[in-house]
Every structure is written in structure tokens, then in C-alpha cells.
Amino acid sequence: MEKAVAERTIRLDGKNTTYIIRVNRTGHLENLYYGKRLRQDATIEPLLPNRSVGIGTAVAYDENNPLFFMETACLETSTPGKGDFRTPAVVVEYEKGMTTLDFVYNSHRIVKGKPEVPGLLAQSYAETAQDAVTLQIQLRDRKLPILLQMNYTMFVGCDVIARTCILTNGTKEKLVVRNLASLQLDLPDANWDIVSFDGAWARERGVTRRHLESGITEISSTCGVSSSFHNSAVFLERPDCTAEKGECFAFNLIYSGNHREIIEKSPFSLARFQTGINPQNFSWILAPGKEFTTPEAVMTYSCSGNNTASANMHTFVNKHIVRGTWKYRQRPVLCNNWEATYFNFSEDRILELAENAHDLGVELFVLDDGWFGQRDNDTTSLGDWFVNTKKLPQGLTSLANGIHSLGMLFGIWVEPEMISRVSRLYDKHPDWAIMIPGRNPSVGRNQFILDLTRKEVRDYLVRAMGEVFTLAKADYVKWDMNRIFSDLHSVEGYFMGEFSHRYVLGLYDVMSRLVREFPKILFEGCASGGNRFDLGILCFMPQIWTSDNSDACCRTRIQGGTSYAYPASTMGAHVSASPNHQTLRKTDIESRFNVAAFGVLGYEMDLGALSASEKQAVKNQIAFYKKHRALLQYGRFFRISEGVDSKDKEDANRVKWVVANADYSEMLVLDFQILNQSNISQEILRIPFAKPEFDYVIETREQKVPVSQFGSLINMISPVHISQEGSVKKLIDKNVMLKNEDEYHIVSGDVLAYSGVRLSPQFSGTGFSSNTRVLGDFGSRLYHIYRVERKSKNASKNAK
Ligand code: DGJ
Numbered sequence: 078m079e080k081a082v083a084e085r086t087i088r089l090d091g092k093n094t095t096y097i098i099r100v101n102r103t104g105h106l107e108n109l110y111y112g113k114r115l116r117q118d119a120t121i122e123p124l125l126p127n128r129s130v131g132i133g134t135a136v137a138y139d140e141n142n143p144l145f146f147m148e149t150a151c152l153e154t155s156t157p158g159k160g161d162f163r164t165p166a167v168v169v170e171y172e173k174g175m176t177t178l179d180f181v182y183n184s185h186r187i188v189k190g191k192p193e194v195p196g197l198l199a200q201s202y203a204e205t206a207q208d209a210v211t212l213q214i215q216l217r218d219r220k221l222p223i224l225l226q227m228n229y230t231m232f233v234g235c236d237v238i239a240r241t242c243i244l245t246n247g248t249k250e251k252l253v254v255r256n257l258a259s260l261q262l263d264l265p266d267a268n269w270d271i272v273s274f275d276g277a278w279a280r281e282r283g284v285t286r287r288h289l290e291s292g293i294t295e296i297s298s299t300c301g302v303s304s305s306f307h308n309s310a311v312f313l314e315r316p317d318c319t320a321e322k323g324e325c326f327a328f329n330l331i332y333s334g335n336h337r338e339i340i341e342k343s344p345f346s347l348a349r350f351q352t353g354i355n356p357q358n359f360s361w362i363l364a365p366g367k368e369f370t371t372p373e374a375v376m377t378y379s380c381s382g383n384n385t386a387s388a389n390m391h392t393f394v395n396k397h398i399v400r401g402t403w404k405y406r407q408r409p410v411l412c413n414n415w416e417a418t419y420f421n422f423s424e425d426r427i428l429e430l431a432e433n434a435h436d437l438g439v440e441l442f443v444l445d446d447g448w449f450g451q452r453d454n455d456t457t458s459l460g461d462w463f464v465n466t467k468k469l470p471q472g473l474t475s476l477a478n479g480i481h482s483l484g485m486l487f488g489i490w491v492e493p494e495m496i497s498r499v500s501r502l503y504d505k506h507p508d509w510a511i512m513i514p515g516r517n518p519s520v521g522r523n524q525f526i527l528d529l530t531r532k533e534v535r536d537y538l539v540r541a542m543g544e545v546f547t548l549a550k551a552d553y554v555k556w557d558m559n560r561i562f563s564d565l566h567s568v569e570g571y572f573m574g575e576f577s578h579r580y581v582l583g584l585y586d587v588m589s590r591l592v593r594e595f596p597k598i599l600f601e602g603c604a605s606g607g608n609r610f611d612l613g614i615l616c617f618m619p620q621i622w623t624s625d626n627s628d629a630c631c632r633t634r635i636q637g638g639t640s641y642a643y644p645a646s647t648m649g650a651h652v653s654a655s656p657n658h659q660t661l662r663k664t665d666i667e668s669r670f671n672v673a674a675f676g677v678l679g680y681e682m683d684l685g686a687l688s689a690s691e692k693q694a695v696k697n698q699i700a701f702y703k704k705h706r707a708l709l710q711y712g713r714f715f716r717i718s719e720g721v722d723s724k725d726k727e728d729a730n731r732v733k734w735v736v737a738n739a740d741y742s743e744m745l746v747l748d749f750q751i752l753n754q755s756n757i758s759q760e761i762l763r764i765p766f767a768k769p770e771f772d773y774v775i776e777t778r779e780q781k782v783p784v785s786q787f788g789s790l791i792n793m794i795s796p797v798h799i800s801q802e803g804s805v806k807k808l809i810d811k812n813v814m815l816k817n818e819d820e821y822h823i824v825s826g827d828v829l830a831y832s833g834v835r836l837s838p839q840f841s842g843t844g845f846s847s848n849t850r851v852l853g854d855f856g857s858r859l860y861h862i863y864r865v866e867r868k869s870k871n872a873s874k875n876a877k
Pocket of ligand 1: 557
């Protein structure tokens with residue numbers, strides 16, 4: 078029978094949110110409140126659980142507390158064995174496999190700022206003491222000297238709470254940690270929709286929505302990387318939550334390996350959310366006196382729709398995850414040779430591509446895969462990080478000098494974590510590849526993964542990469558990773574349940590050492606596109622290649638899903654050739670740009686092969702992007718309509734995104750049409766968060782409309798008949814582009830916010846004028862909206 082302890086509450090406040098924990102009379106931590114910010118003098122009593130009746134089969138905590146059932150409590154952490162039958166946050170084995178533990182309050186302290194969590198290489202940070210407040214609560218098991226420290230850092234300005242747990246083994250025996258969630262949030266009701274971001278290679282992070290039903294929903298990765306299958310970001314939304322209204326929570330994990338998020342609806346209709354290292358295939362031997370620290374997890378709350386939760390996460394990532402030289406710095410427009418050449422290039426060809434790119438305004442040229450060893454295809458040479466002199470006879474430095482002399486930055490692709498069987502590295506160190514002796518190893522893209530749990534391998538990598546970066550005078554590095562894990566084994570001799578986590582720790586060690594050694598390099602993470610798009614990587618690399626799929630239409634879904642948890646400044650987004658190499662879809666050059674502009678812009682194509690008018694279009698695009706890039710990369714991002722991922726079926730054919738500056742005096746809007754329809758109803762551009770008190774101009778970004786879009790209709794205006802198959806038609810298609818419609822409005826902010834502007838009609842078979850919008854399938858527009866002082870109260874639409 079346990080003595081009662083004095084009850085107390087601990088409260089954390091962000092700008093707009095409040096989190097309240099109660100230490101109850103048995104010493105357990107209960108969540109009393111997480112939601113919209115409360116008054117300082119708010120009444121706490123109504124938040125206390127009302128425990129006045131027994132429950133049939135329930136297990137009461139002890140004889141002194143016959144009405145306290147763990148099962149019905151909202152707990153900050155949970156263990157098996159004391160009456161909580163939901164998924165436990167802490168499963169630790171001691172003495173012949175016992176797992177019952179009972180963590181109760183020991184002490185706590187609250188400090189300003191965010192003290193670094195020891196031993197965590199990937200974690201959030203606060204630059205000033207005012208940015209954050211940290212609560213550290215120490216719990217101890219009632220019987221054994223096992224301690225659990227739970228850290229809560231509230232990043233005040235963006236309302237994000239970061240959580241870690243540290244488990245210390247004070248016993249004289251070793252413990253086996255089977256599960257240690259980074260964060261648990263128990264909510265008092267279960268009326269939530271789960272929103273997760275799922276997919277696979279080339280279709281990463283599509284939005285999945287389902288209502289939380291009884292039982293457990295699991296979102297997880299077991300393939301060794303955070304994965305394109307299921308991202309670690311998860312939202313819980315009220316069923317009526319929209320982009321702009323309603324309650325939601327957003328969660329994420331600062332981790333690049335196997336993760337698990339569970340959302341459980343208990344028999345008593347409580348909701349439990351947990352995130353952390355995936356316990357499947359995980360166990361960690363904790364020796365006496367040692368501690369185990371979980372990766373950090375983060376969460377935020379919004380009562381004004383999921384755009385606000387996203388905005389909180391975006392500010393958090395830009396301010397408290399991304400660090401170093403490139404923090405809040407505008408990212409250069411790049412050109413990457415991959416889809417222009419694949420493995421087949423020479424130094425002259427690369428310089429030619431770079432010159433063409435430079436002529437159009439590109440600032441950084443990136444040499445992708447194929448520059449090293451005997452790398453003419455993907456069966457060979459990973460690990461042989463010396464230049465392929467057949468392709469680049471003058472070496473990397475000479476190429477870098479050539480590119481630098483154009484006035485461009487130079488970047489290089491590497492895939493450090495890998496080894497090809499056909500490589501000098503493998504000949505020398507076959508045991509460095511992850512394989513099980515005596516078993517035929519499975520392969521991914523013909524390659525194997527280096528055992529980064531080994532220090533000698535990590536040291537080699539830091540050395541080898543350092544040499545490459547130095548020789549290449551690299552301003553930028555694309556760090557690729559093109560296979561997932563199989564045949565887990567290490568010669569190091571530790572317990573194999575530790576392998577996957579040890580790999581991630583090893584990776585972070587290598588990355589942190591290189592980032593420290595080369596602080597000026599702009600690193601871009603990549604894993605077959607977005608197979609490792611997570612906050613762990615973003616602690617070292619400020620941007621990530623979002624997907625190998627650069628088809629504009631697919632990208633609206635991929636970037637749209639990614640935008641829930643990650644800001645535009647982190648998303649590599651390229652304009653590539655048409656037909657697109659992943660989907661064979663044809664999309665006009667302007668629409669490809671309009672979508673890519675909502676990320677870190679690049680071109681991944683032979684820009685020299687474009688027609689003169691397309692080149693001009695690209696030149697204009699880059700100039701436009703540079704002018705507005707602060708807004709596009711760091712503005713406040715809103716989803717208005719999400720195409721196929723929209724909750725509202727009416728919006729399924731449309732993708733609308735907005736970026737706004739801090740005071741909403743300037744905005745850019747993407748309006749992307751998936752499939753064209755004829756004779757559609759009046760289209761309205763409404764920006765619900767426009768400032769009612771402002772007056773705005775709405776301008777369309779000037780873009781080219783290819784004449785080819787009109788097909789044989791061209792004969793309606795041509796004085797001579799033009800055959801659809803003939804060379805004249807081909808010449809016209811290639812070289813003639815029309816200017817888009819003249820669309821210009823002056824609108825008061827209240828009208829823009831409450832009703833919206835009636836846009837010019839789309840081409841619909843009849844009639845065509847300078848006001849007709851010709852979008853077609855996958856067509857789009859970018860609208861520039863900015864505040865004006867309205868001279869005449871009567872100024873109105875079309876008053877250009
Ligand atoms: C996968 C990446 O996602 C691509 O962009 C490209 O770099 C290839 N690897 C090169 O092998």
C-alpha cells in the first residue's frame with residue numbers, strides 16, 4: 078500500500094497553447110490538458126478526473142486507491158503490469174523476463190531555454206533562453222533503482238513541444254530495453270481522424286485519412302530508414318477539422334531509422350498516441366549504471382485547422398532544427414545533370430550543360446552519379462571515391478574550376494553509406510558490407526550497405542568524403558542512399574536487436590563530423606528521392622531531395638503531403654523534361670516551374686535542348702523565383718485545396734497553395750488544374766486569410782502558352798492551312814508561344830477573404846480573347862498578390 082503524495086500541477090505555456098501535467102496522489106503523472114492557451118488563473122479542478130465509481134473487471138492501483146485505475150487515466154508514461162492494458166511506453170525486462178515497472182514522481186525542475194540532451198546528435202535547439210522553456214521530470218520505479226527522466230521543451234514562439242526520455246539502470250544487473258517511446262500523449266476522448274503520409278518510391282507522402290476506431294492503428298517503418306512507406310509525421314484531426322478551422326495535433330520524430338507511431342482507442346474511448354523507435358526487432362542491453370536516451374519527438378496543437386499546425390512545424394524546423402551557415406539563408410537555383418545524361422557524360426558535356434544553365438540564370442551546377450571508379454551503370458564502384466578519368470580526364474578540381482569560372486557554385490553527388498561488390502573497397506574490406514556470413518545476401522540496386530556501427534568504417538568514410546569534398550571544392554553535396562536494409566549482421570559482437578539503432582547513431586556521427594569539418598557546404602539529403610525525409614537528416618542537411626518523381630502533377634501530391642510537416646525550404650523541387658521520365662506525362666514548362674517554385678528550385682534536364690521560346694520562359698522563371706525566393710522558401714505556407722488528397726471531393730481536381738509574408742501584405746498563389754473540363758462554372762480565387770483591412774492587387778505571373786496546345790484549331794486563325802503532321806506545324810509548336818491571358822484585379826481584402834475574385838473563364842471550345850485562360854490538363858497559374866494603397870475607391874477589376 079502506497080502513501081499518498083502531495084498533488085501538484087506543472088504547466089507549460091507556448092504562445093497559443095498550454096500543457097498541464099498533474100502529479101497525482103499516487104505519484105503518477107497524468108495529463109490534465111493539452112490545447113488552446115488557458116488563462117493563468119484558469120480553474121484546474123474541472124480538469125481533474127472524477128473517480129468515484131469502481132469498474133467491473135478493472136485492476137485498481139492498490140488497496141489504498143481502489144478507485145484509481147491506470148486503464149482509465151491519461152498518463153504521461155505507461156508500463157505493463159499495473160492495470161494499464163493499452164500499449165506501454167516503457168517495456169524493460171529484468172530478472173528472468175519480468176516487465177512490471179511502476180514509475181512515480183521523484184523530482185522536477187524547469188529551466189529557461191533548452192539544455193542539450195547529452196548523447197543525442199540529432200536534436201532540436203534553442204538559440205536564446207527566451208525561445209524555450211524546459212521541464213525535466215525525474216521518475217523512479219517504486220521497487221528497483223531504475224530512473225526515467227522525461228524532458229519537455231516548449232518552443233514558445235511556434236508552440237512545439239519536444240520530448241525525450243532517458244532511462245538509467247541503477248540496478249546491479251543488466252536490463253533489456255524492449256521499448257521506450259519518446260513521447261506518449263493520452264487524450265480524454267477518441268473522436269479523431271488519423272492523418273498519415275504514406276507511399277513508396279516515386280510517390281512519397283500521399284495523405285491518408287481514416288477515423289480512429291477501437292483498437293490500435295500503427296504507422297511504422299521496419300526497413301532501417303524512416304522510409305517513403307510511412308513518414309514519421311502524423312496528424313490527429315477532429316473529423317470537422319479543415320485547413321483553416323478546427324482542432325488538430327501534429328507529431329513527428331527526430332529520427333532517420335525504424336520508427337513506430339501508434340494511435341490507440343481504448344475500451345473507455347481514450348486516445349493514446351505514441352512515437353519512438355520501432356520496438357519490432359529492437360532491444361537494447363542496458364548495463365548497470367548506463368543510460369539509454371530516446372530520439373526526440375515533437376508535437377504541436379492547433380485550434381485553427383491543420384495549416385496552423387503545419388506552420389508551427391515549419392517555424393520549428395527552420396528555427397530549431399536546421400542549423401549552420403544555411404539556416405534561413407536563400408538557397409541557390411541549381412541544375413543537376415542526372416536526368417540529362419544519367420551515367421553517360423564527359424567533362425565537355427558537363428561544362429556545356431553548366432554553361433547553358435548559367436546563361437539562363439542558374440547559380441549552382443550539380444554533378445550527379447557516375448563520376449567515380451568504373452561507374453558506367455549501377456552495378457559497380459560504390460566505395461571507390463576516386464575520379465573516373467575516362468569521363469573526367471582533368472579530374473574533379475579542374476571541373477570545379479571550370480564551373481566556378483562561369484561564376485557558378487559547384488556541387489557533387491556521393492552515396493557514402495554504400496559499397497558495390499564490384500569495387501576496390503569490397504576487394505579490400507569485404508567484411509565492411511552488411512551481410513550474414515554463410516547466407517546468400519539479398520541486394521538492393523545491386524549494392525550493399527556499409528556497417529556504420531563500426532568505428533573504423535565511419536572513420537574511413539569521414540576521410541574519404543573529406544577528400545572528395547576538398548578535391549571538388551564543393552559548395553554543395555547531394556548525399557544519396559539508394560537501398561534499404563536486409564541481412565542484418567555486424568562483426569562487432571553486440572546484441573543484434575541494437576543493430577538498426579546503432580546504424581542510425583553511426584550515420585549521425587559521420588554526418589555531424591563532416592558537417593563540422595565543412596560548415597559552408599550546402600548539404601542535400603537524398604535516399605532514392607524521399608526515402609529518408611525526416612527531422613533527423615534535417616539536423617545536418619538543410620534540404621532533402623523530395624522525390625525522384627519530378628512530374629508536376631505527381632509533385633502536387635508529394636510536395637503537398639510533405640508540406641504538412643516540413644517547410645518549403647527543405648524540399649528539393651526540380652523542373653525536368655517533358656514527357657516526364659517517371660510518368661511519361663507531358664506538362665508544359667510553365668506548369669512544371671509553378672509547382673517546383675514551391676520548394677528549393679532546380680532544373681534537371683538539358684536546358685540547351687530547349688527551344689528559344691522555352692529558354693526565354695526558363696530565364697523568366699528563374700528571374701521570378703530569385704525575386705520572390707525569400708517568400709517561396711520561407712513564407713507562411715497554406716494548403717487551400719489538395720487535389721486528390723482533398724477532404725472535399727469538389728476540390729479533387731485542383732491544387733491551390735499560398736505562401737504569405739509575415740503581415741500578409743504579399744502572397745503567391747499556385748492554382749494547378751489536374752484535368753481540364755469544358756464549360757465549367759465560374760472559378761473563384763478566394764484567400765480566406767487575406768487581411769480584410771488591406772487592398773490588394775492580383776497579378777498573374779506572365780507565362781507562355783504553347784501554340785501546340787491548340788492542335789488543329791490553329792487553322793481557324795492561320796491564313797494558310799497547316800497540316801498537323803507537316804514540318805511547319807512542328808516548327809510552330811517548337812518555337813511559337815503565346816502570352817497568357819491578361820488578368821489583373823484590385824480587390825479589397827475583405828472581398829478577397831470572404832468571397833473571392835471571379836477569374837477569367839478558361840478556354841471552353843468557343844470564343845477566345847486576351848482574357849481567356851488556357852490551362853488544359855496539368856496547367857497552372859501563379860498569382861502574385863500584394864498590398865496597394867487604393868487611390869480611387871472606385872478602382873475595380875480590370876482597372877490596369
Ligand atoms: C537516386 C536519386 O534520388 C537520384 O536523384 C539520382 O541521384 C540517382 N540516385 C543516382 O543514382
